[in-house]
Amino acid sequence: SFVLPINKINLISKINFINDNYNEFLFFEKFDEGYSFLALNCLIELSLNKKNILSLEQDISKLKSHLVSNWSDYNLNNIPIVSGGIKFDPEKSSGEWDNFRTVHFFVPQIIILQKEDETFLIYNFHTNPKNDNENIVNDFTRSVSALFNLDTEGTVKKNITYESSGEINNNKSLWNKEVTEAKKKLNSDLKKIVLSRKIEFLIKDAIDWTQMFSELETAFSNCYLFIVKSNEAAFFGASPEDLCGAPPHCGHR
Numbered sequence: 001s002f003v004l005p006i007n008k009i010n011l012i013s014k015i016n017f018i019n020d021n022y023n024e025f026l027f028f029e030k031f032d033e034g035y036s037f038l039a040l041n042c043l044i045e046l047s048l049n050k051k052n053i054l055s056l057e058q059d060i061s062k063l064k065s066h067l068v069s070n071w072s073d074y075n076l077n078n079i080p081i082v083s084g085g086i087k088f089d090p091e092k093s094s095g096e097w098d099n100f101r102t103v104h105f106f107v108p109q110i111i112i113l114q115k116e117d118e119t120f121l122i123y124n125f126h127t128n129p130k131n132d133n134e135n136i137v138n139d140f141t142r143s144v145s146a147l148f149n150l151d152t153e154g155t156v157k158k159n160i161t162y163e164s165s166g167e168i169n170n171n172k173s174l175w176n177k178e179v180t181e182a183k184k185k186l187n188s189d190l191k192k193i194v195l196s197r198k199i200e201f202l203i204k205d206a207i208d209w210t211q212m213f214s215e216l217e218t219a220f221s222n223c224y225l226f227i228v229k230s231n232e233a234a235f236f237g238a239s240p241e242d243l244c245g246a247p248p249h250c251g252h253r
Helices: 011-021 053-066 133-149 172-184 209-219
Strands: 002-005 024-030 035-045 083-086 103-115 118-123 162-164 201-203 224-230 233-239
Touching: 011 024, 011 035, 011 133, 011 209, 053 103, 103 133, 118 133, 209 224, 209 233
Parallel strands: none
Antiparallel strands: 002 118, 024 035, 024 224, 035 103, 083 103, 103 118, 162 201, 224 233
């Protein structure tokens, strides 16, 4: 794992290009903390045929024991080298999530990590007797050159048109009734209930992800912004809280 300090990069401006050129990526940002994280390409699949996160422990420990890096040259010891996630309810299936695996954790080939005034490019690669230094350098150059040479100036802002493909329930009295009923179920064993509604839209235009996340940054500057792409599907949004936590030495969320 090779880390290299680079000039600050506007990752939001790259998302359209990334979406068009990568089948799988993960982007995460906490705008008001100056933190952003981008993971591109799957170098090592850790969760193949795994049913839960606990079954990954042995694989992650093995990975850690074989990891060789120059992180210490830059006083880095908590790069989140493993990316991925788990479906909210792995026991249920829904067509919207067919492109996402139940458990999916991987080591990205490319990571861009920004923390306040520091930006690092992390390039992960396999080493073996047949993989000489020249091949590694060529792969590295080919993998990142397009991303950094991309001209993102002059983006034209456009409105996204869509139409509803289903009935939207905006009945306030019914919603208040459901909230009241949910509150009655709160007890010592149930600390929190999240109510949600499913609204379906048919989007007529290609999504301008750069515009989308620029507006999310403005509207929800203290939230966690994210997008996870898998094949033809994308899961994105802005959340006011972490979906999961980890000790400081394990990296970020």
